Every structure is written in C-alpha cells, then in structure tokens.
Amino acid sequence: MEKPVLLVTRRLPAAVEARAARDFTARLNLEDRPLTAAELLQQAAGATAILAAPTDRLDGPTLAALPESVRVIATFSVGFEHIDCDAAKARGIAVCNTPDVLSVATAELAILLILAAARRAGEGERLVRSGWWRGWTPTQLLGTGVSGRRLGIFGMGRIGREVARMARGFAMEIHYHDIARLSPEQEAGATFHAAAASFLAASEILSLHAPGGAATRHWLNAARIAMLPRGAVVANAARGTLVDDTALIAALRSGHVAAAGLDVYDGEPAVNPGYLALENVVLLPHLGSATVATRDAMGFLALDGIAAALNGKSPANRVV
Numbered sequence: 001m002e003k004p005v006l007l008v009t010r011r012l013p014a015a016v017e018a019r020a021a022r023d024f025t026a027r028l029n030l031e032d033r034p035l036t037a038a039e040l041l042q043q044a045a046g047a048t049a050i051l052a053a054p055t056d057r058l059d060g061p062t063l064a065a066l067p068e069s070v071r072v073i074a075t076f077s078v079g080f081e082h083i084d085c086d087a088a089k090a091r092g093i094a095v096c097n098t099p100d101v102l103s104v105a106t107a108e109l110a111i112l113l114i115l116a117a118a119r120r121a122g123e124g125e126r127l128v129r130s131g132w133w134r135g136w137t138p139t140q141l142l143g144t145g146v147s148g149r150r151l152g153i154f155g156m157g158r159i160g161r162e163v164a165r166m167a168r169g170f171a172m173e174i175h176y177h178d179i180a181r182l183s184p185e186q187e188a189g190a191t192f193h194a195a196a197a198s199f200l201a202a203s204e205i206l207s208l209h210a211p212g213g214a215a216t217r218h219w220l221n222a223a224r225i226a227m228l229p230r231g232a233v234v235a236n237a238a239r240g241t242l243v244d245d246t247a248l249i250a251a252l253r254s255g256h257v258a259a260a261g262l263d264v265y266d267g268e269p270a271v272n273p274g275y276l277a278l279e280n281v282v283l284l285p286h287l288g289s290a291t292v293a294t295r296d297a298m299g300f301l302a303l304d305g306i307a308a309a310l311n312g313k314s315p316a317n318r319v320v
C-alpha cells in the first residue's frame, strides 16, 4: 500500500524524522530553512498531512490555498495561534498540537528565567566572560531571593500548574489569574484572582503562561505593569505577544520592574533593541521545550495525532 505523503516543515529530532520516514512518504526540510507561504503551498502539493511548526504562518489565505489532498495539520508546539483554526475547520482539515509532553520542560525554563532574573545571573555570566571580574565582594550584583515570595501565574493551564508545583519547592505563595477558577484539587492551595488588579498587586514575581493570539495581545501593558509591586520580577516563557515591549522596557529602566527573564518575543526572532541595552533582562532564544526527550515526545505525539486523524479517529491532541 502506498504511504501517505507528509510534509515536515522544519528539521525535527532524528528519531522523529526516522519515524516520519517509516510511516509516511516524508518530505523533510533537511536545510531547516523556514518556508515562505508560497514554498509551503508548493511543497504541500499532493500531501495528505503537514507536520508544521510555530514558525509557519498558516493563516486564512494559506489554508484556503492548500491542496485538497491535505487532511490534517499537526503543529510541533502546544501553541497553535499561528494556525487559523476557523479556516482549517472551513476546509475540513483537522489540527493537532503537542500538549502535556512539554509542560515540565517549559515550567523548568520559566523557573530558570525567574531565578536568573531575580539573582542577576545574566549580569554575572557577562562579568565573568568579560575578564573584568576582580573577585568576590560583599556588595557585588545583589539580587532578590525568590523563596517565600508571592508568585503570580497568568494562565493556570498545564504549564502554569507545573510552574506552581515547582515553585512550591521554594515555599512560594502561589496566586493566579485566568478566565475561570480551577477545581480545589488543581488549585492546590493557590489563590485565584478573578480581577487582574488584585492579582498583579499580589505578584512580586509574575510568570506568564497564557496562550498567544488576539485575546491576550499586549496583556502586560503599561497600565497593568503599574499595578505590580515596585521591584517586581517578570518572566515570560509563553508568547512574546503577551507583552507590550515598550511598556516593559520603560518599567525595567525606571526600576518599577527590577528584572525580567524572557524566552519569547513579539515578532521573534527579532528582539526589541530596548531589551538588548538593558543589564537587568535575561534573554533566551525560545528554549521552553528544548530538551532532547521533550522534543522527541512532541514529535511522536504530533505523528500519533496525524496517524489517528488519517485513520478516522479523533486524537486526544486534536484542537480542531
């Protein structure tokens, strides 16, 4: 029997590409160059499925122009705001993502950002590498500790809850803001804030874990930043679009926000040059889910979703 054609838009871990090649006639992107919409459409000719990535823009016009043969798109990410789900639905194309398997890795990265920003790890690393470090001093690079402090989690989904679980190991007091309150079991003692104002006022450390997209665009704006306690620390391992960069940069300059740790950027890979000029920001290149085991698991889950959808089943990781 002929294997279905699968377009894989980015280079994936070797084990994932091997499985893709075993189960499909796989069109791999061995150069790992992000495809333009025109290239993606061209390479999708005759494909039954697409294993896409957050770097692909699968907007309405692109989805409308996909060949009739395409029946399912799986994105190698939990976030799927880069896919116009209404347009996919209109075309009868199933969409899958990769939830759960990346929650721990992404939460670890958020904790890393919080610690690195609060304890000034970026500045310390740059000092040592510069060759200008002259040894220990009682007043060098003093930061703020995180233990016992109030952590505000915006978006208490799977990743947010994992961050809360880890932060409890630092005896942090967990506060969260989301559309709806969690069950007492999922809340695990965290304090729910229906209103952003009380949530932000409580957030000595603020970690963003809401999805991207129009509804959360620039959620952390100047007005909301002003509600944070002076000297707050901000971490973002979710989506760059959640933050109004101009407002955060102004707050980092004024000291209202003491430090920030960012893994994602509005318009990435472009990074607002305002951040690059600041010492009190730790900048990482979207490493949230970047562990070997996690990226393998993401790829396998995406392939499972594609196989299930093609076999007429409704995969658990189907979002449309």
Ligand code: DGY
Pocket: 054, 076, 077, 078, 079, 080, 102, 238, 287, 288, 289, 290
């Ligand atoms: C996701 O899964 O949405 C991440 O941002 C990619 O690691």
